[in-house]
Amino acid sequence: MDLDSLLPPLYRFAYRMTGSAADAEDIVQECFLELLRPGCSYDAKRTPLRTYLFGVVRNQSLKRLAKRETSVEDGSEASDGRSPESLLLRNEVESAVAHAVTQLPEGQREALILAHYEQMPLAEIARVMEIEVTAVKSRLQRARAHLKETLAAYAPGTERKR
């Protein structure tokens, strides 16, 4: 297992899914602990390690997001899980992109992050997300169409209202 090559994409994926570096760290650590746990369900004959780990990170991220949604309903946590300080540190476009991506519906967000940021082939995304390749394509298209709309104000040559 080559940690140096596996860890960064898993960490980036967890970070972009949850929008939180702390959550990403916990998720990735939990993911590798799961792999080292006696009785772990991973079967190398059935699944490439990378695909399996992305699947674990995906599930953990979704669980955390679900829990966060519950917390938001309770009014106990910020809506996107990121601190105001960290948002201030981003430039305006980066901040807008981060917000737009994290606001995408769950399935579209996963497909977009894996395809665009991790350059993962569609077939592998389908295995990670446990859906058909055609469904991945469709979600990806919808995500990109959605982002074009929400980020239109930031497109080159567009004058933004201040």
Place this chain on the structure above:
Amino acid sequence: MNETELDEMLNQWDAPEVPRRLLAELHEMQRKQKSGWTMRWLAWLVPGGKLFAGAAVGSVVCLLLMIRIQAAPQAPGIHVPWTVDSELIKYADDGTSSVEMQMTSYKLDARNEVLLSRSVPGNVFMTAFGRTLDVVGPALSRLTLPFVVDANTLERVRKMRREHPGIGLISGCTGEADSDCLTLGHYGLEAGNSCIAGKIVDHATILNHATEAVRERWMEHGRMTIWSAPDLQCFALKVTYESQQADGSFHLVRAKQAVKVTVNP
């Protein structure tokens, strides 16, 4: 906005670098896994272990028993309020089924399902060997854990477990080979409002106990459905494991099915 402009805009969202501390911790875990004799022991106990390895484990298991390391599944003095007899069933491609194992277990809390006994029908050797591993396995895990995972990581995991209550269940044999029944798989799932967190896909009454079912991912293309009984500490009275076929349909591969609940055994 065209596709290229969108790509360029998306590229402006950078993810932070992996913290060096995290990388170092995981490297340390991996190093211990590779080099530690203790982890090699655990590796023999994980799915896919061969009988030969099992026999080797067995010889040392006997040695450990001789030096009186004991971890009885039921500590003396604990009142077991109820037990559940379950069958672990394996399904062939043609739909025929066979009972891989029969087991009796209980739960005192939602997190831990405790095994009291188990047997492999028609296989005295596997029954005896499995029971020996049940006695020694937990003790071995406790002994070796500090050598496998560093203290900081352990504390983080413990903290995570405290903050995220879980529902535990014994999932059954860990692989496809008969020898994979030597060790039993365990799952820990996130607790929800009633039992397991997630969308409830079914309600059923099993052995006079109301259950609610949720679905989780299983293996690469599979799913597991767990029927938990809230009045039995979320005991999984039924678990099915299905693998997805090329046409998208699901094929039942394994199941754990409760056959008897005994109150005040």
